[in-house]
Amino acid sequence: MYELSLMCPEDGVETLSDAFDALDALSVSVEDADAQTDAEQALFGEPGMPPPKEGWQRSRITALFAEKGLAEQALVLLQAQDFFANCSVLGISELAEQDWVRLTQSQFAPVEITPSFWIVPTWHEPPTKAEQVIRLDPGLAFGTGTHPTTRMCLRWVAAHPNPTRVLDYGCGSGILAIAAAKFGAQDVVGVDIDTAAVQSTVDNARANDVVLSAGLPDLVAGQYKVVLANILATPLKVLAPLLCSYVQSGGHLVMAGILERQEQELVQAYAPYCNLTVADREDGWILMTAIL
Incomplete structure (x- = not known):
């Protein structure tokens, strides 16, 4: 060449x-x-x-x-x-x-979410201290655990196990939906407007031996104990009434993809529906949550 x-x-x-x-x-x-x-x-x-x-x-x-x-x-x-x-x-x-496959793989190492919870590519062995593992390779859809917004969401999921129903809105690779299932959620739904993301979620769920439903947004039905949305600030503001309507009374709304400077924009957009607060921060990004 x-x-x-x-x-x-x-x-x-x-x-x-x-x-x-x-x-x-x-x-x-x-x-x-x-x-x-x-x-x-x-x-x-x-x-x-x-x-x-x-x-x-x-x-x-x-x-x-x-x-x-x-x-x-x-x-x-x-x-x-x-x-x-x-x-x-x-x-x-x-x-x-060069061995381009090996070179590409070398750039993706296991990602620590908590000391016992790791995201591990299929070509790596899980760390010995990993008690909970999601197997996930880089692909077409967003969400491999390397971005701060994904890590913050995953930390939240790990700290709030065993919810009844979970909705991952804008599921991408399905990593948050898979994590919810791994941590005991009884009914998990992941939706995305991108059909490639939906297929990625289905494939990744199968690879991780978890059961969940994935599809376009019209798959959403009823209300959920936890609604996860790792998107970006602008669509999150537009989706405020919709996302809040999906959260059952006493349930959690968990959102990421928000820069620190956008905190007040989100607080104001969601003020008619809930009281958003910052639950986590990492590298200029924030995780915002509310109990409805």
């Missing part, structure tokens, strides 16, 4: 990427050429906020080709185009053969 790397200004990234695609590149990646320098600029905003920029000022574009000759031919063709005028060539280099 050979990599052809180019430097490109912000306004040429899309055109150059399309050109690589037309030249049958095996893959194309775009990186901030000024990353880790004083010239680095933010491209993505905080959750719920629009991006401050549409693209980096300078981008490093790398295309992968099966043979060196194909990379050289692609470069010759690109240099003849008008849109290449402001681009520069960084070089063509051979890509060393």
